[in-house]
Amino acid sequence: MDSTGCVNQRRSYNGELCTIRYAGKVAGTTGEWLGVEWDDPTRGKHSGEHQGVRYFTCKSKNPTAGSFVRPSRAADKPRSFLEALREKYASEFEEEAARRKLGDAASGDSLHKPIAISGKIVEEVGFDKIRKQLAELQELKIVLLDGLRVAGVLAHEGSAEQFQSACKEIEQTCPKIVELDLSRNLLNRWRDVASICDSLKRLKTLKLNGNRMDPPVGEGLRFERITELQLDDTLLSWDEISALTYQFSSLTTLIASANQISYISSPLSSTITTLTLEDNEISSLSSLRQLVSLDSLSCLSLRGNRINKIYESSPDEASPLRFSKNLQSVDLSRNRIDNWLFVNQLSLVFPGLQTLRISGNPLHDQSVGPSIVTGLPEKTMTIDEAYMLTLSRIASLKMLNYGTITEKDRSNAELYYLSLIGKELSAFPESAAREILPKHPRYSELCEIYGEPVIRRATALTGSGVAVNPRSVAARLLRIAFCLRRELPNPGNSVMNQDNALKEEVKVKEIPRSFDTYQVKAIVSRLFDLAPYEFRLIWETDELDPVSKQNIDDEDGWDSEDESINPSEPRNSSAFVKREVELVDGTRDIGFLFQSDLTEARIRVEPRYWCKQCKIFIRDTAFERTQHEATGKHQGNLKRFLRDIHRDNERQQRETQRAKSEVERLRQTVSGNAAGKSGNAASWKPAAPAPQASPRPVSLDERKKQMAQLAEMGVAIPDEYRGDMALAGEWQTVSEKVIGADGEKTGPSLGVRKRKHEGDEEEEEAKREAERFVSKGWGSRTREYPGAQDDADLDALLESTKDVKKAKPSTAEATPKENDKEAADVPSKGEGDSAAADSEQMPQTEKEQSEAAAVPPAPMAKSEPEEASTGVIFKKRKPKVMRK
Structure with a gap:
């Protein structure tokens, strides 16, 4: 089988794509082999080399992208x-x-064939x-x-x-x-x-x-x-991609990610506006110098590269790297940027930069600054800190990491960045400023906008001559002088000697600015042996506040000599007093109260005591106590306080007496003896107390003075003392005038009429409650009850009372007796003067009232003519006491 013509062909084996790079024999083996480069570089076993012999070269730089397969292996069918x-x-x-x-x-309709999942039919709707x-x-x-x-x-x-x-x-x-x-x-x-x-x-x-x-x-x-071409993971070189772009005349967007590009060696077509070179091997921005000529380029994405510097070597001052101002969006996320100098130069490389993405770089895994600058332990900066430090270094940014930058965000970030620069300048001597300021190119610009930061370089402590780092713990201590004025043992009662009667005690303590008011008060409490809440702290500042002199000098008093002052005379209309600030209890650090450049302060400790009557704190000095106790508010509260104590004591005594009476009644009931027998003493009563020395008797004048004080506080006065006291609202009838037959006969107002206080009414009501007896089960239902044999006198008295009520004397007997009494009571005109007659008549009137209460008057006979007589006296009957 001739397989030499299949080189560079594309094949698929079990869904895995590959490219044939070699066809022939392999040393040490038999038969033909195909050397393939897999699209998935982890699928292979080597890079085209076997036993030291290279048979083909893979485009991928992965060492396991290639392998050998037999030509007889069945491949997937292409389409x-x-x-x-x-x-x-x-x-x-x-x-x-x-x-x-x-x-x-x-065979059925395959399009409508039901789908079964775990034995359940699933119906498709709309597919x-x-x-x-x-x-x-x-x-x-x-x-x-x-x-x-x-x-x-x-x-x-x-x-x-x-x-x-x-x-x-x-x-x-x-x-x-x-x-x-x-x-x-x-x-x-x-x-x-x-x-x-x-x-x-x-x-x-x-x-x-x-x-x-x-x-x-x-x-x-x-x-x-x-218009858009995507060539991701095609392993084309940059020169091939550059040449290809010129054959796309309308191309505006080019995406060539993951192509192992490390250097831009040739320019692209000038029509491109968006260029994406993500996941390549670019290490510096100077590698993109060929793209500077793209005037229409507006968006550049370099995400996932190896960029960590601007220039690969030393920058060429003759031809600096500068892209077109039309390039507004740059993505530098997930690179290897690890210093802020790179960020400082971005505004020079991209002058039109408005949108930047720079997250995922090692720069944001660092701390904001060294501990010597920030004064805090070094730790990874937060997302907000990285956000502020980035946008504050690039003035033209409008969007950072897909977030819109508002004016408030920019001002906060720039102020934060400026404060860090000030801390860095403060941490080092002034000679080091030449090395620090070039690292912050926007320092001068920010100082013009927000002003220069406060710079506190290393200073020398007073008297020690030792330089202190402003970022150290010693520099964060506040030297406070606590001043307490104590009274001398016998200063005298004169107000003029008040200042001479106070002794100032000063104690100096160094306190961290991070302490709150509660912690400072705890320290003062230990220094002066005071209770934590019985004093207040007043910071005496060096600032002066203008105050009207009239408010300082004028008093509430008035003198006629004031009118003699000539208004035309010049007078100082204002004065100055030192501003005083009270340290209010709270958890806020005292460092917020004192300025950063303030190292010493004077705090006045003012003791105070709690007035139980007025429920307020008062300065603990003799003068302040005297002034407060002389006020009407305190006097009224004191009277109410004493009256409440007296009433509570009386109420407690009544409750105690009521409890004793109830216990005695129950014991008498159980023992079967009638209550009130003087001859039989209860066995449970304790023995008589041992004789004690009699106290000094109180004189009559002292007793009257005490009763007058009690009357002012509204306390009820015993009856034996009320007659000698002129109490408002209590009146007595001292004389009585009888009108003759010529005038109209009207009944005199007999008896003593008094207007009682609320306290008296309460006491009488309490007494009636104490005297009230509870009826027993055998009172009216049984004729005999325990102790009835010894109550003969009581039964006789009750029987006589019943007879009096039942008896109805005749009219003839009652009338003469009344007339005799009246005749005996009315004196003649010749006996003494009228005043003596009135004084003698008053006891007789009271006697008549008592007799009238015992025996009611009999009605007059109708046959006898009506004679002029004294008016009928109406008296409210007292309630009957329930039988025991």
């Missing part, structure tokens, strides 16, 4: 263009039509309509024939007539194709590709990815209508 088209889009309909012609109706649309080949616009073993117009070599006939059939079958994908097929001749393109009059996009085309391009082949 023509139309066969692959019908196989992909119309195979089912053609099989069904052929089956119907043969009359094979028993028939899609198949019918795709089967209309003349309407197809996008055709994908990748991986269908297409060998060309014909599957095998044929005559010229067969070739022309196949081309016409292609034009008639699918005339509307706009996009054609022939990737990963068995194509190797440009003549077949050109014939297919000529047959498709509307074709614009051609994809030949993964094919292994012959290097020479036939003369006279033109691709007039193709």
Whole structure:
């Protein structure tokens, strides 16, 4: 078998595509062999070399791209263009039509054959309509024939007539194709590709990815209508690709990724606007110098290369690398960029750069800066930090990593970048600025926009002469002087001696700026032995605030001499006081309160105590306490506080007495003895307490003074003291006037009438509650109950009370007695003066009231004439005490 003519042919073995590179014998073996280069480089075993002898060379640089196969090995059957088209889009309909012609109706409709998955029938809905649309080949616009073993117009070599006939059939079958994908097929001749393109009059996009085309391009082949050409993984050299682009007169987009390109040795067609060279072996931007002449190039993708520098060697100042300003979009992601100097020069290489993608580079795996600059442990920068540091170095960027850059994003990023430059300048001496500033070409521009950053280089500590790195821990310490004014033991009560009575105590402490107010207060608490919440911290700044002098000097008092001041005299209208800032409790760092250049501060510690009556903090000085205790608010709160204590004590005593009474009643009930017997002492009562020394008796004046204070606080006053006190609202009847027969007879208002306070009403209500007895089960249901034998006196008293209620004296007996009493009570006019008569009449009136309460008056007889008498006295009856 002569196999020498099959070199450079494309074949497929079990779906694996390959190109025959050698046909012949191999030393050490018998028979003929075919040396093939697999499209999948991991499929082979070597690179065309066997036992030290090279039989062929592979285009792929992979060491396992080649192997040997026998010529007798069966290869997969190739297809023509139309066969692959019908196989992909119309195979089912053609099989069904052929089956119907043969009359094979028993085979069933394969198009509607049910699909079974795990024994379950799956019904297809709408797929028939899609198949019918795709089967209309003349309407197809996008055709994908990748991986269908297409060998060309014909599957095998044929005559010229067969070739022309196949081309016409292609034009008639699918005339509307706009996009054609022939990737990963068995194509190797440009003549077949050109014939297919000529047959498709509307074709614009051609994809030949993964094919292994012959290097020479036939003369006279033109691709007039193709605007986009994809040649990924075709292993064509750059010179072949460059020559090919000139045969596509309308080409605007060229994609030549994964072709092992390391250097651009020749220019491309000037019509190209988009160039993609991804996954190649380009190591520097200077390798693309031949593309500088493309004025229409607007988009360049270099993703997945090996780019890590701008120039391969030292830059040539005479001819610097500079692309056209029309090039606005560049993709440098997934390269090997590892320094910011590369990013700084991008604006010079691409002056019109507006869109950049640079993610996936080792540059973003580094830290923002060394610890000596940032003052933080070195760690990988975040996505936001990489984003800000990149866009701040290129002023013309409008989109970075597919994200639109807003004005706020740019200002934040540039301020952050400028602060890092300031920290770097501060970390090194001034002589190192000549080496630092060239690394940041936008420093001057950013300083004009935002101003120069604060630069704090290494300084010397006071008195020590030791230089301190501003990024060190020592530079982040704040030297604070805490001042506390304590009172002397006996300063005196004079207000003028107040300043002389205070002693200032100062303690200096170095505190990190990262401490919050709570931590600072804990330190002050330990320094001065104060409770954490019984003082406040006041920062005395050096700044002065203007304050009106009138607000400082004027007092609430007024003097007539003020009117004598001549208003025309000049007077200082304003003064200045030092600004004071209180350190409010919180978790915010004190470093936010003090400026970065401030290293020392003075903080005043003001003790304060908690006023229990007013529920507020007061400065803990004698003057402040005196002023506060003299206020009306404090006095009122103090009275309410004492009154509440007194009422709580009385309430507690009442509750205790009520509990004792209830316990005594229950014990009397259990023992069977009546309560209230004085002769029988309960056995449970404790022994009499031991005699104690009698306290000093309180004088009458002291007692009256105490009662007056209690009355001011609203506390109820005992009745024995109320008569000697002039209490508002309590009135007594001191005299009574009897109107003669000439005047109208009206009843006098007898009795004592008092207006009681709310506290008195509450006390009387509490007393009535304490005196109330609970009825027992045997009160009215049984005639005898435990202890009834000893209650003869009580029964007699109750019986007499019942008789009095039942008795109804006659009118004749009641009237004379009343008249006698009235006659005896009314004195004659000649006896003494009227004042003496009134004073003697008052006890008699009270006696009449008591008698009237015991015996009700009898009604007058109707037959006797009505005589003028005193008015009827109405008295509210007291409630009956329930029987025990």
